Amino acid sequence: MSGRVSRVRQAVIGWLYPPLCGACDLPLEAERQLSKPFLCGDCEATLVPIGSHYCRVCGQGFESTGTVPFRCANCGDRELAIDFAVSAYRGSGVGRDLMHRFKYGRQRQLGRLFGVMLDEVWRDERLHEGSWWVVPVPLHPRRLRERGFNQSRELARELIRRAPAGVRLTLQPFLRRVKQTTRQAQLDRRDRLANLYDVFESRKKLPPAPAEGARILLVDDVITTGTTVSECAAVLREGFKIKKIAAVSVLRG
Ligand SMILES: [Zn+2]
Ligand SMILES: [Zn+2]
Structure with missing residues (x-):
């Protein structure tokens, strides 16, 4: 859909149903x-935002302003x-509340907001090297049925839709x-590792x-400890000759 048609459609939808802030329910201007x-x-x-000072491996952000x-x-x-x-924002406060509503509160439309928030990850120049296969972290089929969608797959679609020029x-x-x-969030670090053993498989x-x-x-x-994405990787x-595996997330726990 062209940008213009999308804007017109958005305006009509906004007039019929004024959009609300996903965190505080305040009505929003078009x-x-x-x-x-x-x-x-x-x-x-x-x-x-995680900003420019973060671990070059796990993506954890730090207060320091050094750039090395x-x-x-x-x-x-x-x-x-x-x-x-590479993560976009710290996973506390409003960010965490929004994600909670998205996943557990049937607010699937918030995927569009998270798509915009994910733009932050492109600050990392390593992601701009050529083309990538985008693999969402999967949900178990039973949880998928309960929730109606896989949040990571929604985010992957948004990431693809909004990718910068030159990145395929x-x-x-x-x-x-x-x-x-x-749920990983309910476990301590040692239990998280045990919890994830043999959880993922590649498709046939x-x-x-x-x-x-x-x-x-x-x-x-x-991404919290990085264990989930590491297990996926x-x-x-095992299934592919790999050149590189990176992981991106909206929030960093
Ligand atoms: Zn608000
Ligand atoms: Zn690290």
């Missing part, structure tokens, strides 16, 4: 809704199967979740990887 869908200015002001690439103490002693992760992204839902797990039919190896971009809503490394 112009606001176009630039930051479902987010008012006051709520936006409380969001904290570094690896942080949170992941320095761990083997991660991803090459690197194609959706490749290669993974399945074969074990239903306790996979396309041949490019000769130089596949470049894969995993998409998740929240480990499974993909």
Whole structure:
């Protein structure tokens, strides 16, 4: 759909159903809704972008203003199967509330807002190298039925739709979740690792990887320790010759 038709359609929808802020339910002006869908200015002001100072491996943001690439103490002693992760915003406050409403409150439209928030990850120049297969972190089929959608797949679609010029992204839902797990957020770190053992599988039919190896971009809503995306990456490394595996998320826990 062209930008103009989309704007007209948006205006009509906005007139029929004035959009509300997904965090505080304040009605939004049409112009606001176009630039930051479902987010008012006051709520936006409380969001904290990860910014430019973050771990070059796990993506954890830090207060310091130094610019030297570094690896942080949170992941320095761990083997991660991803090459690197990049997150857009800190997973606290309004960001966390919005994500909660998106996933558990049947507010699927918030995917559009998270798509805009995901624009932040393109600050990382390593993501601009050529083309990627985009692989959403899968939900277990039972949870998918309960929720009606896989949030990571919605985010992957938005990421692809809004990708900057010169970056080619194609959706490749290669993974399945074969074990239903306790929500990661409810577990401590050691239990998280045990909880994720043998959770993911690759689908049976996979396309041949490019000769130089596949470049894969995993998409998740929240990255906390990096264990989930690392487990996904480990499974993909068994199925393909891999050039690079990166992971992106809207929030960093
Ligand atoms: Zn608000
Ligand atoms: Zn790190």
